[in-house]
Amino acid sequence: MDFNWNAEEEAFRHELRSWLTANLPKDRRNETGVDFMHEEGGDWQRRLAWHKKAHAAGWVGISWPKEYGGRGANLVQQIIYNEEMARANAPALVNGLGIMLVGPTIIHWGTEEQKKRYVPKILSGEEIWCQGYSEPGSGSDVASLQTRAVEEGDYFIINGQKVWTSDAHHADMCILLTRTDPSAPKHKGISYILVDMHSPGVTVRPLVQITGGRGFNEVFFEDVRVPKKNIVGELNQGWQVAITTLMFERSGGSGEVPIREVHELADLAKRVPRNGGVAWNDDSVRQKIIEFACDAHALKYTGYRQLTQQLKGRPPGPEGSMMKLCGTELRLRMAMYAMELLGPYSQLENNAPFAIDHGKWSYRMLAARGPTIYAGTNQIQHNIIGERVLGLPKG
Numbered sequence: 453m454d455f456n457w458n459a460e461e462e463a464f465r466h467e468l469r470s471w472l473t474a475n476l477p478k479d480r481r482n483e484t485g486v487d488f489m490h491e492e493g494g495d496w497q498r499r500l501a502w503h504k505k506a507h508a509a510g511w512v513g514i515s516w517p518k519e520y521g522g523r524g525a526n527l528v529q530q531i532i533y534n535e536e537m538a539r540a541n542a543p544a545l546v547n548g549l550g551i552m553l554v555g556p557t558i559i560h561w562g563t564e565e566q567k568k569r570y571v572p573k574i575l576s577g578e579e580i581w582c583q584g585y586s587e588p589g590s591g592s593d594v595a596s597l598q599t600r601a602v603e604e605g606d607y608f609i610i611n612g613q614k615v616w617t618s619d620a621h622h623a624d625m626c627i628l629l630t631r632t633d634p635s636a637p638k639h640k641g642i643s644y645i646l647v648d649m650h651s652p653g654v655t656v657r658p659l660v661q662i663t664g665g666r667g668f669n670e671v672f673f674e675d676v677r678v679p680k681k682n683i684v685g686e687l688n689q690g691w692q693v694a695i696t697t698l699m700f701e702r703s704g705g706s707g708e709v710p711i712r713e714v715h716e717l718a719d720l721a722k723r724v725p726r727n728g729g730v731a732w733n734d735d736s737v738r739q740k741i742i743e744f745a746c747d748a749h750a751l752k753y754t755g756y757r758q759l760t761q762q763l764k765g766r767p768p769g770p771e772g773s774m775m776k777l778c779g780t781e782l783r784l785r786m787a788m789y790a791m792e793l794l795g796p797y798s799q800l801e802n803n804a805p806f807a808i809d810h811g812k813w814s815y816r817m818l819a820a821r822g823p824t825i826y827a828g829t830n831q832i833q834h835n836i837i838g839e840r841v842l843g844l845p846k847g
């Protein structure tokens with residue numbers, strides 16, 4: 453792999469970097485650096501405004517085909533986009549699930565009518581989407597789900613419960629996995645249905661996270677009527693569609709490389725007092741932060757290895773699982789180390805008076821656990837790596 457970007461790629465990077473310099477919100481509250489599921493102080497409205505601005509300039513869903521409002525960006529441009537957004541610490545877009553999962557799935561599996569109806573509003577953020585997969589008894593083994601959809605004339609009647617549904621309290625629409633044939637083997641009786649979250653019978657109850665944020669929810673469905681035309685793919689064949697969505701989820705954001713965060717940690721170490729100086733003067737602190745930097749760069753090059761595979765037209769390999777596992781654990785380790793550096797100050801929560809950096813480090817430490825669970829828990833990623841990389845037998 454050639455690590456240098458070519459002239460065209462550099463021009464793309466330059467264009468995006470210039471746009472970000474001119475347009476990043478001036479009032480950006482940079483306390484946490486974790487927008488996802490952060491709901492305090494009007495953050496959603498700020499992110500919505502940012503989304504609309506980025507959309508108007510063509511910087512949302514850049515890898516989507518041009519005919520659906522994207523830029524038709526190639527894989528390399530998508531990587532550059534991710535790097536630049538992370539480097540600038542740009543706010544997260546609001547319709548992340550819609551853009552990363554739902555749009556590409558509908559483009560792949562949807563009817564022409566579904567594409568025309570749903571796709572443009574996903575990109576513009578006019579319709580916010582959520583993902584109704586997990587249930588109280590079905591998480592890693594999501595195919596065991598129990599939410600039922602029964603046919604009645606031109607409608608499905610849906611009853612059941614979902615849980616951990618991110619953004620459901622903002623959502624207009626949901627991709628809902630339902631059981632339509634309870635007598636079939638579990639993967640063969642599932643249908644993938646698009647549900648209007650404003651339908652009678654849908655109840656959304658927020659769940660408070662360990663951070664205090666209210667980003668995800670329980671969602672109850674009681675006799676919810678959904679037109680049959682809202683099914684994606686064939687009746688009882690929804691598992692294939694669901695897997696497509698999961699592929700988009702796993703190849704999306706969870707493997708971001710935390711290089712900016714390493715610099716932030718070094719900067720913190722240069723400010724917190726230790727032994728009459730600052731922590732950075734201590735060899736062991738610098739050694740630790742260099743270890744994080746090495747891990748972050750190893751992750752970056754693992755990502756490039758994955759990119760090389762894809763550019764050669766090969767299917768994505770297990771690198772996605774390695775990126776997800778190592779990236780989320782590296783972030784967690786760095787957040788824990790920040791707690792050590794802060795000492796007693798680590799006890800002050802986000803936005804508490806006297807908290808160093810407004811308490812963003814304790815917020816990050818708490819928020820860093822979620823990514824080790826969603827999009828396939830890290831134990832599941834261990835299983836995948838064990839089987840597909842190391843060739844171990846199935847447990």
Ligand SMILES: Cc1cc2nc3c(=O)[nH]c(=O)nc-3n(C[C@H](O)[C@H](O)[C@H](O)COP(=O)(O)OP(=O)(O)OC[C@H]3O[C@@H](n4cnc5c(N)ncnc54)[C@H](O)[C@@H]3O)c2cc1C
Nearest residue numbers: 583584585586590591592616617618822825826827829831
């Ligand atoms: C921040 C966040 C946002 C989320 N957003 C959404 C959302 O928008 N929509 C949605 O549908 N879901 C969402 N989820 C739910 C997430 O997908 C599930 O939490 C996840 O799939 C795990 O399921 P579970 O919580 O039921 O745990 P379980 O599957 O019950 O697992 C419990 C423990 O057992 C381990 N385990 C389970 N099976 C195995 C196995 N075969 N081998 C080894 N270990 C195993 C797991 O790793 C875990 O440690 C979100 C979760 C989080 C944390």
